[in-house]
Amino acid sequence: MPINEYAQAREEMDASGTRNEKAASSEEVGARPLLHDHVLGDSIPSQSAIRKMKEKAKSILPDTLFLSLLHRKCIGRYPRLARPATFNEKILQRNLRPDPRYVRLTDKLEVREYVAARLGEAHLVPLIAAPEAFTRAVFDSLPDAFVMKANHGSTFVEIVRDKSETTFERLQELSERWLSTSFYWVARERHYRKIRPRIFFEQLLLDHHGRVPADFKVHCFGGHAGRPLMYILLITDRFGNNTHGDVFDAQWRHMDVMIGPYTRSAEPPPRPDNLEAVLKAATVLAKDFDYVRVDLYAPDNRVYFGELTFTPGAGVLPFTPDHVDYEWGQLLGASADL
Known part of the structure; x- marks a missing residue:
């Protein structure tokens, strides 16, 4: 699959994650508008409305079906979940049956203790703050340069080189959007369901060239x-x-x-x-x-x-050339870490 199509698919996945898990309840499904309403005389739904309906439809798909369709869209073929052969197919298995250790070690705050014990605290990026709530007082206490992150998913990173060029309100809005995103709904990686979302701040790492x-x-x-x-x-x-x-x-x-x-x-x-x-x-x-x-x-x-x-790429990670997906699949045992 072309790389730009993969990037587009990931954007759609990220958009679909910003919802509460209760959005998938059967009670809400029954209250949703029907796709054929415009046939009865209503105006044709806007592109925004159609997208919202598509996202609601995605939320009621079983995980296995959702991942199969997503794999088809990103990789170009349906996965063989019963007898996986490729790297991506075996990663999909991990999405559906994650090792219990993944919860703690995927949490970007909880994993710090694990790394400190095995590698040493000197290898941890200095932690500035991990507040229970991001308030103006927290913002005021931050240094001039820092990185804001969330612990419960990927791409939740905001680099601030000069605090005077941003505002508390902007970062608060960003943090609220991150915290309202259930990363499980993005690509059905089940271990993310058990991570409590939090915002934290780290020192900005720069090399000697800045x-x-x-x-x-x-x-x-x-x-x-x-x-x-x-x-x-x-x-x-x-x-x-x-x-x-x-x-x-x-x-x-x-x-x-x-x-x-x-x-x-x-x-x-x-x-x-x-x-x-x-x-x-x-x-x-x-x-x-x-x-x-x-x-x-x-x-x-x-x-x-x-x-x-x-679970890199959530099991829908394109390789070029495609045969690498099969070669890495041979390296990863079908029942690895399960």
Whole structure:
């Protein structure tokens, strides 16, 4: 499937997540307007109304059916959930039957304790605040530069380089939108249902050039059997206008592979001086799992933890070429971590 179509599908998924779980109740379904109302003389529904009706219809689909249709839309084929073969199909299994450990380790606040115990507190991005409520007093106490995040999903990141250029009201509105989004409804990753949404603030990491550091997404296979087999998706300029994603093996050989919406750089980034430290950190955090993606930052020869991801792309992550989906599926056992 073309990358731009995948990105469009993800946008639709994100839009569908902003609802309360009660929206799927049978009582509300019965009260919804019928699609054929305009045939009886009413005006034709607007595009906005049609989209709302489509989102309501999605909310009543069983998880298995929803994921099958989403996989078809993003990957271009229906998944074989009974006998999964590809990486994405096996990730879909995890969505539907998550390991109980995923709840704590996917929560971006709760996981900090786990990382500190295994890797050390020095590898945690300094936490500024994790308030029960985001108030003006909290805003006033924040430093001039920081990052606002939510703990219960992906893409909930707001970088503030200069607090004087934003307002409490703007960040409050953003935080309320995040907190009202049930990430489970976005792509039916069931472990997200049990994470209590919270807002928190971290120190803004910058390298010596004043840039946000690259994101090392280290896919680790077979961690509990020793040093895992690792593939690195390096995302550069993630919050800028020249974003690229380059895939490397553990020896920093540039691979002719694209993952998700990221295109390769014209010139691959050079091998980082602290690559071994990055791989060592990923190995430590992956040792309890058959597969996990360990996200790290490595500015100026330091290594900081980002997150642990057990269901990358929610099982609808396009690979280019497509055969990589099957090759990675062979690396990930059908019953891994279940």
